[in-house]
Amino acid sequence: MIPGRTLxxxxxxxxxxxxxxxxxxxxxxxxxxxxxxxxxxxxxDLWFLRTRPALRIQRHTxxxxxxxLWNSVTLQLQNEGARTLKFDLIDAYPDQWQCEGLPYxxxxxxxxxxxxxxxxxxxxxxxxxxxxxxxxxxxxxxxxERSFRIGPAQTVKVFPDFSxxxxxxxxxxxxxxxxxxxxRKRRRGEGTDFRQLRDYRQGDSQRSIDWKATARHQRPIxxxxxxxxxxxxxxxxxxxxxxxxxDDSTSHFDHALHAILSLSFVAQKQGxxxxxxxxxxxxxWLPPHKGRVGLDRILxxxxxxxxxxxxxxxxLAASSLMQRLKKRAFIVLITNLRDExxxxxxxxxxxxxxxxxxLCASLREKSLDTxxxxxVEDFNxxxxxxxxxxxxxxxxxxxxRLGIRADQLIDIVPERLTQSLVNRxxxxxxxxxx
Numbered sequence: 282m283i284p285g286r287t288l289x290x291x292x293x294x295x296x297x298x299x300x301x302x303x304x305x306x307x308x309x310x311x312x313x314x315x316x317x318x319x320x321x322x323x324x325x326d327l328w329f330l331r332t333r334p335a336l337r338i339q340r341h342t343x344x345x346x347x348x349x350l351w352n353s354v355t356l357q358l359q360n361e362g363a364r365t366l367k368f369d370l371i372d373a374y375p376d377q378w379q380c381e382g383l384p385y386x387x388x389x390x391x392x393x394x395x396x397x398x399x400x401x402x403x404x405x406x407x408x409x410x411x412x413x414x415x416x417x418x419x420x421x422x423x424x425x426e427r428s429f430r431i432g433p434a435q436t437v438k439v440f441p442d443f444s445x446x447x448x449x450x451x452x453x454x455x456x457x458x459x460x461x462x463x464x465r466k467r468r469r470g471e472g473t474d475f476r477q478l479r480d481y482r483q484g485d486s487q488r489s490i491d492w493k494a495t496a497r498h499q500r501p502i503x504x505x506x507x508x509x510x511x512x513x514x515x516x517x518x519x520x521x522x523x524x525x526x527x528d529d530s531t532s533h534f535d536h537a538l539h540a541i542l543s544l545s546f547v548a549q550k551q552g553x554x555x556x557x558x559x560x561x562x563x564x565x566w567l568p569p570h571k572g573r574v575g576l577d578r579i580l581x582x583x584x585x586x587x588x589x590x591x592x593x594x595x596x597l598a599a600s601s602l603m604q605r606l607k608k609r610a611f612i613v614l615i616t617n618l619r620d621e622x623x624x625x626x627x628x629x630x631x632x633x634x635x636x637x638x639x640l641c642a643s644l645r646e647k648s649l650d651t652x653x654x655x656x657v658e659d660f661n662x663x664x665x666x667x668x669x670x671x672x673x674x675x676x677x678x679x680x681x682r683l684g685i686r687a688d689q690l691i692d693i694v695p696e697r698l699t700q701s702l703v704n705r706x707x708x709x710x711x712x713x714x715x
Contacts, residue, residue, distance in 0.1 A: 282330065282425050282426070282427055283426050283427070283428070284424070284425060284426075285419060285420065285423050285424050285425055286423075287325075287422070287423040287424050287426065288319055288322070288323060288423075289352070290324075291318060291319040291424070292316075292319060292556060294315050294552075295311075295312045295313075295315035295319065296312070298311045298312035298315065300354060301586075302675050306463045308580070309471065310344065313361070313527070315644075317672070318517065319424065320383055322422040322424045322449035323358070323420075323424050323425055325420070325421055325422055325424075326420025326421055326422050326423075327420070327425060327426035329420045330420050330425060331419045331428040333604065334336065334360075334362060334364075334366055334418055334429065334431075334677070335360065335361040335362060336358060336359070336360055336361070336362070336363030336366060336389070336416070336417075337359040337431075337693045338357070338358055338359075338416075338431050338433075339356070339432070339433070340354065340355070340356055340357075340359045340372070340414075340431035340432060340433060340435055341354070341355040341357065341515035342355070342411075342435070342437065343358075343436050343437070343486040344437055345437065345439075345440055345497040346401075346403050346408065346409070346437055346438070346439045346440070347403075347404065347439075347440060347441070347442040347443070347444070348403050348404065348405065348406050348439050348440065348441055349404060349436075349442060350402065350403075350442055351381075351400050351401070351593075352400065352402075353399070353401075353402060354372065354398070354399055354400070354401055355372070355396055355415065355515070356370070356372060356396070356397040356398075356399075356432075357395075358370075358389055358394065358395040358396070358397065359393075359394050359438065360389045360390065360391055360393055360394075360395075361392065362391060362641075363389050363392075364391060365388055365389070365390050365391060366388060366389050366418055366422070367387075367419040367477055368386070368387065368388065368389070368416055368417060368418050368419065369384055369385070369386045369390040369416075369417040369419075370384060370385045370386075370387075370397065370414060370415070370416050370417075371383045371384040371385070371414070372381075372399070372411065372414050372415075372432075373412035373413060373414060373415060374411055374456070374695075375403070375409040375410060375411065376400055376407075377404060377405065377530070378402060378403050378404060379401065379402040379404065380385070380399065380400070380401055381399060381400040381401075381404075382397075382398065382399030382400055382487065383399050384421045385397050385399070386614075387679040390713075391528035393447070399662070401653050403439045404438065404440060404611055405439065405537075406437055406439050406585060406586075406587075406594075407438075407439055407584065407585035407586050407587065408437075408438055408585055409436070409437050409438075409439050410434065410435070410436055410441075411429075411434060411436075411437065412429070412434050412576050413430040413431060413432045413434060414431055414432040414617050415428065415430065415431045416428065416430070416431050416652045416668050419516050422686060424489035424492060425563045425651050428495060438584060438585070440580065440582070440584040441535075441538060441539060441542060441580070441583075441584065443542065443580065446539050446542045446543050446545055446546070447493070447543075450546035451695045455653070457694075464467060471635060472513075477505050478502050478503070478504060479496055479502070479505050480490060480500065480501070480502065480503070480608055481495075481500075481501030481502065481503045482503070485503045488503050489503045489505070490502065490503055490504075491503065491504045494635040496713070509608070511551065511608070512554070512611065513533070513554045513555075513569045513608055513609075513611065514544065514548045514553050514554070514555050514569070514610065514611050514613065514706070515556045515569060515600060515602065515606065515610045515611070515612045515637075515706075516536060516541050516544075516545075516555075516558070516561070516612075516613050516615065517555040517557075517558050517602055517613065517614040517615070518538075518541065518557060518558070518560070518600075519537075519560060519561065519589070519593045519614075519615060519616035519617070519712075520534070520559045520560065520561030520563065520587075520588050520589065521560075521561045521588065521589070521590075521591045521592055521593040521616075522588070522589065522590045522591060522592065523593070523616065523619070524537065524588040524616070524617060524644075525588050525590075526617065526644075526646055528646060528647035528648055528694070528695065529647075531695075532588065533617060533644045533695050534587070536644065536698055537615045537644065537692055537695070538583055538586070538697065539698075539699060540567045540612075540615070540642075540698040540699040541557065541579065541583070541615070542576075542580060542583075543699045543703060544577065544613070544699070544702045544703055544706055545575065545576050545579045545580075546583055547587060547703050547706065547707075548574060548706065549571065549572055549575055549576045551574060551588065552561070552571065552665075553571065554570055554573045554575055555569055555570070555571075555576065555579055556568050556569030556570070556573040556579075557577070557579055557582065557583065558588065558598065558600035558601065558602050558603070560593060560594060560595075561588070561591040561593065561596065562589045562591045563586070563589075565583075565586065566605060567579060567582045567638055568605075568692045569610070578617065580602060593616060594625075595614075595616075595625045595626050595628070595629035596625055596628050596632070598629065598630050598692075599629035599630075599633050600632060602633065603635075604611065604704065606636075606637065606710060609636055609637055609638070610637050610638070610641070611637070611638045611640070611706070611709060612633055612637045612638065612639045613640050613642060613702060614630075614633075614639065614641045614642065615630070615642045615698075616642075616643060617643060617644045617645075618641075618643040618679060618692070619679065619682060620674065620677070624640070626683050627682070627683050627684055627685075630683065630684075630689075631684055633674065636670075638689075638709065638714055639685075640689055640691070640702075640705060641683075641685060641689065641690045641691075642690075642691050642698060642701070642702060643680070643690070643691070643692045643693070643695055644694070644695045644698065645693060646678075646694075647695070648693045649669055649672070649673060649698070651671040652665055652666055653666060653669055653670060653673070659675070663665055676692075680692060688705075
Protein backbone atom coordinates (compact mmCIF):
# COMPACT_ATOMS: atom_id res chain seq x y z
CA MET A 282 0.00 0.00 0.00
CA ILE A 283 1.15 3.53 -0.71
CA PRO A 284 -0.49 6.84 0.24
CA GLY A 285 -2.35 8.62 -2.47
CA ARG A 286 -2.15 12.31 -3.26
CA THR A 287 -5.44 13.03 -1.52
CA LEU A 288 -4.23 11.47 1.72
CA UNK A 289 -1.04 13.50 1.63
CA UNK A 290 -3.03 16.69 1.15
CA UNK A 291 -5.28 15.84 4.10
CA UNK A 292 -2.29 15.15 6.33
CA UNK A 293 -0.60 18.38 5.19
CA UNK A 294 -3.76 20.40 5.90
CA UNK A 295 -4.21 18.76 9.30
CA UNK A 296 -0.58 19.50 10.20
CA UNK A 297 -0.94 23.13 9.07
CA UNK A 298 -4.13 23.58 11.07
CA UNK A 299 -2.48 22.05 14.16
CA UNK A 300 0.43 24.50 13.89
CA UNK A 301 -1.84 27.49 13.38
CA UNK A 302 -3.99 26.44 16.37
CA UNK A 303 -1.30 27.94 18.59
CA UNK A 304 -2.52 31.33 17.38
CA UNK A 305 -6.12 30.34 16.56
CA UNK A 306 -7.23 27.57 19.00
CA UNK A 307 -10.46 26.67 17.09
CA UNK A 308 -8.28 25.33 14.25
CA UNK A 309 -7.32 22.44 16.51
CA UNK A 310 -10.79 20.97 15.99
CA UNK A 311 -10.32 21.30 12.22
CA UNK A 312 -6.98 19.49 12.42
CA UNK A 313 -8.55 16.68 14.47
CA UNK A 314 -11.44 16.38 12.01
CA UNK A 315 -9.15 16.19 9.02
CA UNK A 316 -7.02 13.58 10.74
CA UNK A 317 -10.07 11.47 11.63
CA UNK A 318 -11.30 11.77 8.05
CA UNK A 319 -7.93 10.61 6.75
CA UNK A 320 -7.87 7.64 9.14
CA UNK A 321 -11.42 6.50 8.43
CA UNK A 322 -10.97 6.95 4.67
CA UNK A 323 -7.70 5.03 4.74
CA UNK A 324 -9.37 2.10 6.48
CA UNK A 325 -12.07 2.16 3.81
CA ASP A 326 -9.51 2.14 1.03
CA LEU A 327 -7.56 -0.56 2.82
CA TRP A 328 -10.64 -2.78 2.80
CA PHE A 329 -11.33 -1.95 -0.84
CA LEU A 330 -7.78 -2.87 -1.89
CA ARG A 331 -7.43 -5.98 0.27
CA THR A 332 -7.83 -8.40 -2.66
CA ARG A 333 -6.32 -8.59 -6.10
CA PRO A 334 -8.55 -6.90 -8.69
CA ALA A 335 -10.50 -9.14 -11.04
CA LEU A 336 -8.85 -7.52 -14.02
CA ARG A 337 -7.50 -9.32 -17.05
CA ILE A 338 -5.01 -7.71 -19.44
CA GLN A 339 -4.07 -8.96 -22.91
CA ARG A 340 -1.36 -7.45 -25.05
CA HIS A 341 -1.75 -7.40 -28.82
CA THR A 342 1.40 -6.71 -30.80
CA UNK A 343 3.29 -8.08 -33.76
CA UNK A 344 5.84 -10.80 -33.10
CA UNK A 345 8.47 -9.25 -35.41
CA UNK A 346 9.43 -5.59 -35.19
CA UNK A 347 11.59 -3.55 -37.59
CA UNK A 348 14.28 -1.56 -35.80
CA UNK A 349 13.98 2.24 -35.64
CA LEU A 350 10.34 2.31 -36.76
CA TRP A 351 7.32 3.29 -34.68
CA ASN A 352 4.64 0.62 -34.22
CA SER A 353 1.51 0.36 -32.11
CA VAL A 354 0.75 -1.89 -29.15
CA THR A 355 -2.78 -2.45 -27.87
CA LEU A 356 -3.63 -3.44 -24.30
CA GLN A 357 -7.10 -4.90 -23.80
CA LEU A 358 -8.45 -4.67 -20.23
CA GLN A 359 -11.40 -6.76 -19.05
CA ASN A 360 -12.94 -5.94 -15.64
CA GLU A 361 -14.49 -9.21 -14.49
CA GLY A 362 -15.31 -7.91 -11.00
CA ALA A 363 -18.24 -6.00 -9.53
CA ARG A 364 -16.34 -2.82 -8.67
CA THR A 365 -15.39 0.23 -10.67
CA LEU A 366 -11.60 0.45 -10.78
CA LYS A 367 -9.62 3.67 -11.03
CA PHE A 368 -6.07 2.97 -12.14
CA ASP A 369 -2.75 4.15 -13.55
CA LEU A 370 -1.11 1.77 -16.01
CA ILE A 371 2.25 1.45 -17.68
CA ASP A 372 3.38 -1.49 -19.80
CA ALA A 373 6.72 -3.12 -19.01
CA TYR A 374 8.11 -2.71 -22.53
CA PRO A 375 11.79 -3.46 -23.28
CA ASP A 376 14.36 -1.14 -21.78
CA GLN A 377 15.64 1.79 -23.86
CA TRP A 378 12.77 1.63 -26.34
CA GLN A 379 11.17 4.97 -27.08
CA CYS A 380 7.54 5.21 -25.98
CA GLU A 381 4.58 7.51 -26.66
CA GLY A 382 1.19 7.26 -24.91
CA LEU A 383 2.17 5.93 -21.46
CA PRO A 384 1.51 6.08 -18.55
CA TYR A 385 -2.26 5.89 -18.91
CA UNK A 386 -4.83 6.87 -16.27
CA UNK A 387 -8.53 5.99 -16.44
CA UNK A 388 -11.26 3.92 -14.85
CA UNK A 389 -13.11 0.83 -15.98
CA UNK A 390 -16.67 -0.11 -15.06
CA UNK A 391 -17.71 -3.58 -13.82
CA UNK A 392 -17.98 -6.25 -16.49
CA UNK A 393 -16.69 -3.98 -19.25
CA UNK A 394 -13.72 -3.71 -21.60
CA UNK A 395 -11.21 -0.99 -22.31
CA UNK A 396 -8.56 -0.76 -25.02
CA UNK A 397 -5.39 1.27 -24.62
CA UNK A 398 -3.03 1.93 -27.54
CA UNK A 399 0.46 3.35 -27.40
CA UNK A 400 3.50 3.46 -29.66
CA UNK A 401 7.00 2.04 -29.35
CA UNK A 402 10.20 2.48 -31.33
CA UNK A 403 12.85 -0.25 -30.82
CA UNK A 404 16.43 0.94 -31.07
CA UNK A 405 18.27 -2.37 -30.92
CA UNK A 406 18.10 -5.60 -32.91
CA UNK A 407 17.61 -8.98 -31.26
CA UNK A 408 15.14 -10.64 -28.93
CA UNK A 409 13.20 -8.24 -26.68
CA UNK A 410 11.06 -9.04 -23.67
CA UNK A 411 7.74 -7.56 -22.53
CA UNK A 412 6.96 -8.23 -18.89
CA UNK A 413 3.67 -8.05 -16.97
CA UNK A 414 2.11 -4.57 -16.86
CA UNK A 415 2.51 -2.28 -13.87
CA UNK A 416 -0.97 -1.44 -12.56
CA UNK A 417 -1.70 0.91 -9.68
CA UNK A 418 -5.29 0.68 -8.35
CA UNK A 419 -6.72 3.59 -6.40
CA UNK A 420 -8.92 3.10 -3.32
CA UNK A 421 -12.58 4.07 -3.23
CA UNK A 422 -11.75 7.41 -1.61
CA UNK A 423 -8.40 7.87 -3.36
CA UNK A 424 -6.44 7.92 -0.12
CA UNK A 425 -4.50 4.71 -0.64
CA GLU A 426 -3.16 2.99 -3.74
CA ARG A 427 -1.87 -0.52 -4.37
CA SER A 428 0.42 -1.76 -7.14
CA PHE A 429 0.01 -5.06 -9.02
CA ARG A 430 1.75 -6.84 -11.89
CA ILE A 431 -0.92 -8.09 -14.28
CA GLY A 432 -0.73 -9.50 -17.79
CA PRO A 433 1.43 -11.90 -19.75
CA ALA A 434 5.12 -11.76 -20.53
CA GLN A 435 5.95 -11.81 -24.22
CA THR A 436 9.07 -12.13 -26.37
CA VAL A 437 9.35 -10.35 -29.72
CA LYS A 438 12.04 -10.31 -32.37
CA VAL A 439 13.53 -7.05 -33.61
CA PHE A 440 14.87 -7.34 -37.16
CA PRO A 441 16.71 -4.85 -39.34
CA ASP A 442 14.30 -2.75 -41.37
CA PHE A 443 14.38 -4.91 -44.48
CA SER A 444 12.17 -2.60 -46.52
CA UNK A 445 14.76 0.17 -46.15
CA UNK A 446 17.58 -2.24 -46.89
CA UNK A 447 15.82 -3.53 -50.00
CA UNK A 448 15.33 0.02 -51.26
CA UNK A 449 19.07 0.64 -50.89
CA UNK A 450 19.81 -2.56 -52.77
CA UNK A 451 17.46 -1.61 -55.60
CA UNK A 452 18.99 1.86 -55.77
CA UNK A 453 22.48 0.40 -55.93
CA UNK A 454 21.50 -1.87 -58.83
CA UNK A 455 19.63 0.80 -60.78
CA UNK A 456 22.25 1.90 -63.27
CA UNK A 457 20.13 4.76 -64.50
CA UNK A 458 20.46 6.59 -61.17
CA UNK A 459 23.68 8.65 -61.10
CA UNK A 460 23.56 9.00 -57.30
CA UNK A 461 24.02 5.27 -56.96
CA UNK A 462 27.38 5.50 -58.69
CA UNK A 463 26.45 2.90 -61.31
CA UNK A 464 27.18 4.15 -64.80
CA ARG A 465 27.99 0.86 -66.42
CA LYS A 466 26.00 -0.64 -69.31
CA ARG A 467 25.11 -4.27 -69.42
CA ARG A 468 26.92 -6.11 -72.19
CA ARG A 469 24.13 -7.74 -74.14
CA GLY A 470 24.69 -11.30 -75.23
CA GLU A 471 27.82 -11.88 -73.16
CA GLY A 472 28.15 -14.27 -70.24
CA THR A 473 28.99 -17.87 -69.51
CA ASP A 474 25.62 -19.69 -69.58
CA PHE A 475 23.79 -20.28 -72.87
CA ARG A 476 20.36 -18.66 -72.87
CA GLN A 477 18.84 -18.76 -76.39
CA LEU A 478 19.31 -18.36 -80.14
CA ARG A 479 18.14 -15.15 -81.77
CA ASP A 480 18.57 -13.09 -84.92
CA TYR A 481 21.86 -11.30 -85.36
CA ARG A 482 21.82 -7.64 -84.30
CA GLN A 483 24.21 -4.86 -85.15
CA GLY A 484 26.96 -4.76 -82.56
CA ASP A 485 26.97 -8.49 -81.79
CA SER A 486 30.35 -10.15 -81.76
CA GLN A 487 31.06 -12.46 -84.69
CA ARG A 488 32.29 -15.04 -82.18
CA SER A 489 28.71 -15.39 -80.93
CA ILE A 490 27.30 -16.36 -84.35
CA ASP A 491 25.98 -19.94 -84.50
CA TRP A 492 27.03 -20.99 -88.02
CA LYS A 493 25.00 -24.18 -88.08
CA ALA A 494 21.82 -22.33 -87.16
CA THR A 495 22.74 -19.59 -89.65
CA ALA A 496 23.04 -22.14 -92.45
CA ARG A 497 19.80 -23.82 -91.44
CA HIS A 498 17.75 -20.60 -91.33
CA GLN A 499 19.58 -18.84 -94.18
CA ARG A 500 20.09 -15.72 -92.04
CA PRO A 501 22.59 -14.75 -89.32
CA ILE A 502 21.73 -16.37 -85.97
CA UNK A 503 23.49 -15.42 -82.72
CA UNK A 504 23.94 -17.35 -79.51
CA UNK A 505 22.86 -15.26 -76.52
CA UNK A 506 24.37 -15.94 -73.14
CA UNK A 507 23.47 -14.83 -69.66
CA UNK A 508 25.48 -14.33 -66.54
CA UNK A 509 26.48 -17.58 -64.94
CA UNK A 510 24.11 -18.68 -62.20
CA UNK A 511 24.29 -21.22 -59.42
CA UNK A 512 27.31 -19.58 -57.82
CA UNK A 513 28.02 -18.90 -54.16
CA UNK A 514 28.47 -15.64 -52.26
CA UNK A 515 29.85 -16.16 -48.75
CA UNK A 516 30.22 -13.41 -46.16
CA UNK A 517 33.01 -13.63 -43.59
CA UNK A 518 31.99 -11.10 -40.94
CA UNK A 519 34.14 -9.74 -38.14
CA UNK A 520 32.12 -9.44 -34.90
CA UNK A 521 35.04 -8.11 -32.84
CA UNK A 522 35.56 -4.87 -30.98
CA UNK A 523 36.57 -2.82 -34.02
CA UNK A 524 33.06 -3.14 -35.45
CA UNK A 525 31.68 -1.32 -32.40
CA UNK A 526 32.88 2.00 -33.83
CA UNK A 527 30.23 4.59 -34.61
CA ASP A 528 30.23 7.63 -36.86
CA ASP A 529 26.58 8.42 -36.20
CA SER A 530 23.77 6.54 -34.47
CA THR A 531 24.56 3.40 -36.49
CA SER A 532 27.57 1.25 -35.64
CA HIS A 533 30.00 -0.10 -38.22
CA PHE A 534 28.64 -3.55 -37.42
CA ASP A 535 25.08 -2.54 -38.31
CA HIS A 536 26.30 -0.90 -41.52
CA ALA A 537 28.00 -4.20 -42.36
CA LEU A 538 24.81 -6.17 -41.69
CA HIS A 539 22.82 -3.82 -43.92
CA ALA A 540 25.35 -4.29 -46.72
CA ILE A 541 25.26 -8.08 -46.29
CA LEU A 542 21.47 -8.17 -46.49
CA SER A 543 21.45 -5.84 -49.51
CA LEU A 544 23.99 -7.91 -51.43
CA SER A 545 22.17 -11.11 -50.41
CA PHE A 546 19.00 -9.68 -51.90
CA VAL A 547 20.77 -8.84 -55.15
CA ALA A 548 22.60 -12.18 -55.30
CA GLN A 549 19.49 -14.30 -54.79
CA LYS A 550 17.82 -12.34 -57.59
CA GLN A 551 20.77 -13.37 -59.77
CA GLY A 552 20.21 -17.01 -58.87
CA UNK A 553 23.25 -17.31 -56.58
CA UNK A 554 23.42 -18.97 -53.18
CA UNK A 555 24.31 -16.85 -50.14
CA UNK A 556 25.89 -17.94 -46.86
CA UNK A 557 27.65 -16.41 -43.87
CA UNK A 558 30.32 -17.20 -41.29
CA UNK A 559 31.04 -14.92 -38.33
CA UNK A 560 34.24 -14.91 -36.32
CA UNK A 561 34.54 -13.57 -32.82
CA UNK A 562 33.13 -14.72 -29.50
CA UNK A 563 30.07 -16.16 -31.22
CA UNK A 564 30.69 -18.14 -34.39
CA UNK A 565 27.71 -18.66 -36.64
CA TRP A 566 27.76 -20.66 -39.82
CA LEU A 567 24.86 -20.29 -42.24
CA PRO A 568 25.43 -22.65 -45.19
CA PRO A 569 24.77 -21.17 -48.64
CA HIS A 570 21.24 -21.48 -50.02
CA LYS A 571 19.67 -20.12 -53.17
CA GLY A 572 16.56 -18.01 -53.62
CA ARG A 573 14.41 -16.41 -50.99
CA VAL A 574 15.22 -19.27 -48.61
CA GLY A 575 18.87 -18.21 -48.51
CA LEU A 576 17.93 -14.58 -47.94
CA ASP A 577 15.51 -15.47 -45.15
CA ARG A 578 18.12 -17.66 -43.48
CA ILE A 579 20.63 -14.81 -43.53
CA LEU A 580 18.08 -12.38 -42.11
CA UNK A 581 16.98 -14.78 -39.37
CA UNK A 582 20.59 -15.68 -38.61
CA UNK A 583 21.91 -12.15 -38.03
CA UNK A 584 18.96 -10.22 -36.58
CA UNK A 585 20.19 -10.73 -33.00
CA UNK A 586 23.91 -10.74 -33.76
CA UNK A 587 25.97 -8.14 -31.90
CA UNK A 588 29.62 -7.14 -31.96
CA UNK A 589 31.64 -7.58 -28.77
CA UNK A 590 35.09 -6.86 -27.35
CA UNK A 591 36.78 -9.89 -28.92
CA UNK A 592 39.98 -9.47 -30.94
CA UNK A 593 39.60 -10.91 -34.47
CA UNK A 594 41.48 -14.06 -35.49
CA UNK A 595 41.62 -13.82 -39.28
CA UNK A 596 43.68 -16.93 -39.90
CA LEU A 597 41.42 -19.14 -37.79
CA ALA A 598 38.35 -17.74 -39.52
CA ALA A 599 39.82 -18.39 -42.97
CA SER A 600 40.82 -21.96 -42.09
CA SER A 601 37.37 -22.64 -40.64
CA LEU A 602 35.66 -21.37 -43.77
CA MET A 603 37.93 -23.40 -46.07
CA GLN A 604 36.89 -26.58 -44.25
CA ARG A 605 33.23 -25.81 -44.85
CA LEU A 606 33.34 -24.78 -48.50
CA LYS A 607 33.83 -27.38 -51.22
CA LYS A 608 32.80 -25.28 -54.19
CA ARG A 609 34.52 -22.14 -55.48
CA ALA A 610 32.83 -19.03 -54.08
CA PHE A 611 32.98 -15.27 -53.96
CA ILE A 612 34.02 -14.49 -50.36
CA VAL A 613 33.40 -11.05 -48.91
CA LEU A 614 35.45 -10.41 -45.76
CA ILE A 615 34.17 -7.40 -43.82
CA THR A 616 36.28 -5.92 -41.03
CA ASN A 617 38.04 -2.76 -39.90
CA LEU A 618 41.74 -3.08 -40.65
CA ARG A 619 44.47 -1.70 -38.41
CA ASP A 620 48.18 -1.27 -39.04
CA GLU A 621 48.96 -4.36 -36.93
CA UNK A 622 46.81 -6.60 -39.12
CA UNK A 623 49.10 -6.90 -42.14
CA UNK A 624 50.58 -10.33 -41.44
CA UNK A 625 47.41 -11.98 -40.07
CA UNK A 626 45.25 -10.64 -42.88
CA UNK A 627 47.78 -11.58 -45.55
CA UNK A 628 47.84 -15.19 -44.31
CA UNK A 629 44.04 -15.32 -44.19
CA UNK A 630 43.71 -13.96 -47.72
CA UNK A 631 46.34 -16.38 -49.01
CA UNK A 632 44.43 -19.30 -47.48
CA UNK A 633 41.14 -18.21 -49.01
CA UNK A 634 42.57 -17.21 -52.39
CA UNK A 635 43.91 -20.71 -53.08
CA UNK A 636 40.45 -21.75 -54.21
CA UNK A 637 38.09 -18.78 -53.94
CA UNK A 638 37.68 -15.24 -55.18
CA UNK A 639 38.17 -12.93 -52.19
CA LEU A 640 37.11 -9.33 -51.62
CA CYS A 641 38.25 -7.64 -48.41
CA ALA A 642 36.08 -4.70 -47.32
CA SER A 643 37.63 -2.53 -44.62
CA LEU A 644 35.43 0.04 -42.91
CA ARG A 645 37.16 3.37 -42.32
CA GLU A 646 35.91 5.78 -39.68
CA LYS A 647 34.16 8.70 -41.32
CA SER A 648 35.39 10.98 -38.55
CA LEU A 649 38.95 10.56 -39.87
CA ASP A 650 37.98 12.02 -43.23
CA THR A 651 36.09 14.80 -41.47
CA UNK A 652 39.16 15.80 -39.45
CA UNK A 653 41.36 15.85 -42.57
CA UNK A 654 38.88 18.00 -44.49
CA UNK A 655 38.30 20.47 -41.66
CA UNK A 656 40.21 23.76 -42.07
CA VAL A 657 42.97 24.33 -39.52
CA GLU A 658 42.21 27.35 -37.35
CA ASP A 659 44.42 26.89 -34.30
CA PHE A 660 47.30 24.84 -32.91
CA ASN A 661 45.03 22.08 -31.54
CA UNK A 662 43.42 21.66 -34.96
CA UNK A 663 46.86 21.33 -36.51
CA UNK A 664 47.92 18.65 -34.01
CA UNK A 665 44.69 16.75 -34.51
CA UNK A 666 44.97 16.81 -38.29
CA UNK A 667 48.65 15.84 -38.22
CA UNK A 668 47.99 12.81 -36.00
CA UNK A 669 45.02 11.80 -38.13
CA UNK A 670 47.10 11.98 -41.32
CA UNK A 671 49.83 9.95 -39.64
CA UNK A 672 47.32 7.30 -38.61
CA UNK A 673 45.82 7.13 -42.10
CA UNK A 674 49.29 6.80 -43.60
CA UNK A 675 50.09 3.88 -41.30
CA UNK A 676 46.78 2.32 -42.21
CA UNK A 677 47.47 2.69 -45.95
CA UNK A 678 50.92 1.15 -45.51
CA UNK A 679 49.43 -1.81 -43.64
CA UNK A 680 46.90 -2.32 -46.42
CA UNK A 681 49.64 -2.19 -49.06
CA ARG A 682 51.64 -4.78 -47.15
CA LEU A 683 48.74 -7.18 -47.51
CA GLY A 684 49.69 -7.66 -51.14
CA ILE A 685 46.05 -7.81 -52.24
CA ARG A 686 45.22 -6.58 -55.71
CA ALA A 687 43.35 -3.28 -55.89
CA ASP A 688 40.25 -4.94 -57.32
CA GLN A 689 40.10 -7.30 -54.33
CA LEU A 690 40.19 -4.65 -51.61
CA ILE A 691 38.04 -1.67 -50.72
CA ASP A 692 38.73 0.77 -47.90
CA ILE A 693 35.57 2.77 -47.48
CA VAL A 694 33.37 4.66 -45.05
CA PRO A 695 30.49 2.49 -43.75
CA GLU A 696 27.64 4.41 -45.37
CA ARG A 697 29.04 3.64 -48.86
CA LEU A 698 29.67 -0.04 -48.21
CA THR A 699 26.39 -1.30 -49.69
CA GLN A 700 26.87 0.53 -52.97
CA SER A 701 30.48 -0.62 -53.34
CA LEU A 702 29.78 -4.28 -52.59
CA VAL A 703 26.84 -4.46 -54.98
CA ASN A 704 28.83 -2.78 -57.75
CA ARG A 705 31.82 -5.07 -57.25
CA UNK A 706 29.59 -8.15 -57.23
CA UNK A 707 27.89 -7.11 -60.49
CA UNK A 708 31.29 -6.43 -62.07
CA UNK A 709 32.44 -9.93 -61.13
CA UNK A 710 29.24 -11.47 -62.46
CA UNK A 711 29.58 -9.72 -65.79
CA UNK A 712 33.28 -10.48 -66.12
CA UNK A 713 32.79 -14.18 -65.46
CA UNK A 714 35.61 -14.14 -62.89
CA UNK A 715 33.90 -16.86 -60.86
